[in-house]
Amino acid sequence: MTPFRWRSRVYWEDTDGGGVVYYANYLKYLERARTEWLRARGVSQHSLALERGILFAVTSLRIDYRRPARLDDELIVSCEPRPRGAAQLAFEQSIHRAPAPATEPEAPSAQLLVSAEVHVACVHAQSFRPQRLPAFMLEALAREPA
């Protein structure tokens, strides 16, 4: 199964005075892709919080920064989830720089910038106590996007 992929663009807001994306901002791209993976399965986190009182909270992560992203880069963010016990998910994620539009015969390939593993717990929206993953989420983990 190919992993879920989501594209994001690098804007001025993402860069820092070193001319590259600030190290914390890659976590935003990773989170957008996890959100869009959920949305593609029909899950709105806004509704989850309002109607069921549950949130997803990151409990730990490991990230390797291999090459910097720069202003105007188009990024391809991947997201491969798997259950981790009854109340957690583990996401293998990566960020590649999309190749510039090919003007020559050999299409250049995407460059790996970042790889990460992110652990996310299902928690109660007020108390932040762990909650079992809802059944529809466990099903979503096995289902293809609509």
Added chain:
Amino acid sequence: MTPFRWRSRVYWEDTDGGGVVYYANYLKYLERARTEWLRARGVSQHSLALERGILFAVTSLRIDYRRPARLDDELIVSCEPRPRGAAQLAFEQSIHRAPAPATEPEAPSAQLLVSAEVHVACVHAQSFRPQRLPAFMLEALAREPA
């Protein structure tokens, strides 16, 4: 002429503890739309900075916050530029909430969340001294996107 429009999604990163988008973050949406307006006219700000040594710097702005944007909202950001002297541009901008996908006969209309006027100067990338707008920019102001 219809104004340029660019869509952005509200993610967790954009919201604050009040449950709505943090007031400074609307400026990021406005800037993304100005960047995409330039990109649609073939202008890469990364190349502008590297090859011509010029940047666009915001010199002043006025913004009215009418209704808050919330997690998962899809936003439509508009951008209407006009020259303002030899070295500045003025952008009339607005942010609307895109209507949720219509499931009923009468399509709901987009809601105005924010309106703004942003003044931007062309400056030297190192000294931040004002520079005349390059000729190709003045032409771009009169041209439709490719």
Added chain:
Amino acid sequence: MTPFRWRSRVYWEDTDGGGVVYYANYLKYLERARTEWLRARGVSQHSLALERGILFAVTSLRIDYRRPARLDDELIVSCEPRPRGAAQLAFEQSIHRAPAPATEPEAPSAQLLVSAEVHVACVHAQSFRPQRLPAFMLEALAREPA
């Protein structure tokens, strides 16, 4: 009466690829100073939200960017509030760069970087409907910090 002042430092997170502070991030410094002005009067916004269900929401602002702030700059952010009707406050604010520690006889003076006027409404934490400023706030407006 001298205006309230609060110091902030410029870190990598605040800068952008132009080598200066990103234009939206000055709004964070302005907000920190308004928060600290309230705190100096014994007002915790966290308690206000939890116990009284009220928030302060920015309804409009105007900002002039005169000179850019850079990495490592120490900033002095001022904040002069006045009531504006029964449910709003207006804040005159400025950001100066603190002079580097003087090593010579004539101390250099602080440089004005940004000036702003920010309008803030008292709103209900859920509905965002306007609320009258609580009596203790109106008193705080006339009172010196503890």
Added chain:
Amino acid sequence: MTPFRWRSRVYWEDTDGGGVVYYANYLKYLERARTEWLRARGVSQHSLALERGILFAVTSLRIDYRRPARLDDELIVSCEPRPRGAAQLAFEQSIHRAPAPATEPEAPSAQLLVSAEVHVACVHAQSFRPQRLPAFMLEALAREPA
């Protein structure tokens, strides 16, 4: 030797719609403490970049989120560096919530919110190629703050 410590306050800008600090923003607190650890040893990163053409770039990190920080919390961020080869530093870091001012006999103790290990490489400011740590940095690693 006690680790270096730096205090930061949680503002609205740091929180997200879940009512707690957004997970990427803890990385900003960690970076502020590393910057202040350097500053306490007389090292300005702005000067390092301008005069010697070197930057510090994070190459990998691991972070555990144990308890969420909330609006108005005062945080104590620690930073214990050690050399890691000729061109890298490893920082053991933690974030504690400072106890509220004690009004009762037994002072409450600080609560651990986050622990992290951050690897940082010394790189050339333009090419991002690894550089040996400058001699003064290796000395700084062994020296107490001025």
